[in-house]
Amino acid sequence: MKERILYDDEFEKQLKAKADQFKMYPSDKVWNEVYSSLHTRRRRFVAGMTVLVASILILAGTQLIFPSRVIHPKSITAKVNNTSKPATGAALHNFPTNAFTADATDRSEGQPGPDVSQALISPFDAQTAALYDKPSSADQQTVNLSPESPMEKVLQPAPRIKGIQATDMLISAEQSGKAGLVDIIENTQTTRVSLLNYPDAELVADKTANSSTHFHNDRFGWELYITPSLNTHYLNGLNYQTMNQSIQNAPVMVVRLANVNGFVDNTPVIGYELGGNLMYKLSKNFSLKAGLAFSFNRYYIKAYNPGPTQASATLNSYLGYIADSSVNFASSGINKNPTHYQNRYYQISMPVGLEMKVAGNGKLQLHLGATVQPSYLLNTDAYVLSDDYNSYSKDAQAFRRWNINLGAEAFISYGTGKLRWELGPQVRYQLLSTYKNNYSLKENMLTYGIRIGISKTIW
Amino acid sequence: MTEEAILQGCLKNHAAAQKELYNRYSPKMLAVCYRFAHNREDAEDMLQEGFIKVFLQIHTFQNKGAFEGWIRRIIVHTSINHLKKNKRFNESVDIIQASSVQVREENIPSIVQAKQIVDCIRLLPLGYRTVLNLYAIEGYAHREIAEMLDIEESTSRSQYTRARQMLEEILIRRNLIAAPREKTDRLSAIL
Secondary structure, three states, X not given: OOOOOOOOOHHHHHHHHHHHXXXXXXXXXXXXHHHHHHOHHHHHHHHHHHHHHHHHHHHHHHHHHOOOOOOOOOEOOOEEEOOOOOOOOOOOOOXXXXXXXEOHHHOOOOOOXXXXXXXXXXXXXXXXXXXXXXXXXXXXXXXXXXXXXXXHHHOOOOOEEOOEEHHHOEEEOOOOOOOOEEEEEEOOOEEEEXXXXXXXXXXXXXXXXXXXXXXXXXXXXXXXXXXXXXXXXXXXOOOHHHOOHHHHHOOOOHHHHOOHHHHOOEEEEEEEEEEEEEEEEOOOOEEEEEEEEEEEEEEEEEEEOOOOOOOOXXXXXXHOOOOOOOEXXXXXXXXXXXXXXXXXXXXXXXXXXXXXXXXXXXXXXEEEEEEEEXXXXXXXXXXXXXXXXXXXXXXXXXXXOEEEEEEEEEEEEEEEOOEEEEEEEEEEEEOOOOEOOOOOOEEEEEEEEEEEEEEEEOO | OOHHHHHHHHHOOOHHHHHHHHHHHHHHHHHHHHHHOOOHHHHHHHHHHHHHHHHHOHHHOOOOOOHHHHHHHHHHHHHHHHHHOXXXXXXXXXXXXXXXXXXXXXXXXXXXXXXXXXXXXXXXXXXXXHHHHHHXXXXXXXXXXXXXXXXXXXHHHHHHHHHHHHHHHHHHHOOOOOOOOOOOOOHHHHO
């Protein structure tokens, strides 16, 4: 714009001067809108994380409420042991439903299977299994895999069924006294092996069967956990030796060089971490995991209210930081009753790490895990200590948004059906200071708690 | 915080610096918007839109002129664009192809409050007000005003002349400036 060099007359000059004196103060809504428009990336990040967390929770919830019924395109050869000896009451011990499947080509030394390409024994699916009441005179009954399959073919040496010797699979009936039967419901594509008449009948499998091939079908899983936790935070003062010369020459209060932790009185308060992970089994004992976690940490600070004061010493202007709020509470006081204020931190993080099974069998296992957790500070309600350690002030701008945490955990897991329950200690250390670099104090938090979790293999 | 620090902070998209800049200039800029707008709500919408542009385009500021002047130009252009979306505005600026109008030379006493002047300006019809704001207060030339408002330069001139005359009449009627030698009763039509 080319401004006119001179105003034409005195009236216009005066009009401009008067109009320029006029000021109006906009409502808070204007800045809020401006701010949210400028920082949409942050909003999008939070929204994306929320969607991701919600998706994991929905997936996990769905799996919990409606357990998946996986049908593998595999057929089976199974032998029903219904000998004259009394049935012992069967139990399906610790292997998943899909472990009952086996490739039809296994049945007869690599010979192609019958037309019926799929079969499923679904002992968990008693409601949907068709129940038939077939008489049985034989001591031992066999599963008839297809119309074309002769009985004797089926009676050939049993194959391995996902690490389980089919010969070890026993179906027995105890309570009814009738012969246990397994029948096949044929479709054009699928043959379903059903338990007949014996809703209480269960399959017994040899748990010692070779499971080396087992994990291939159980690579993916999820876990949810909550960790009630406490935290300890470590404060460090200025690093006097590393300051530049001009600052070193300046008068420095002795307290600056002392241990800052001696000037504060903080008490941990219980917080929590809530998270979910997706697991990928790398080998029999190692799993990779990644997920999202929300953590809420807090602790009490003991302070004394001296009345309104100016926070002139709150932050280091020579380090390039200027506080825009003022303070409020003294960190020490004489003849005054202390007040406890809470520092609260709300953080979302994305743990990525490894988990190792170090001991245990199918039922009870011991695991160790370690994660790296890029994290984002969603919000704070916290006071920062002034650099002379005399007072606390509230300044949201002092806090670092992005951080990195390291997590470690050890837990025992106990399998009940398809789920595993997990319990054990968890530790999390915040690598970077809670505050930005230009703030004189450094705070690193160590959070520890008991992790309670639940996990499940998806497929 | 110095202006340079604010500028550097805004260039890095730091919220604190942006807030500081906003706090420093928004009262003046809202007053600018208010002179153009129908009401306060419209003025706040203009201000909001203008400050978003300021922050998004701050990297284009080249330190050649005053920072406030640069912000003000963005706010003014934003306000004009906001007005141009309004059909009523487009009709109002092009109505009058006024011929020569006698303009008096009156002084505004220093005792007159800024708010009184602004209130009087806001009594002008929208088209007059816009041209008067742009020419007399914001310092744009008639050629620039014509480009901004998509009108003829002569229209801008005539509108300004009429606007100024009408404003003086309002000021007189409110006893804010000395009584004129000649009176027109044109004022009663708009008041």
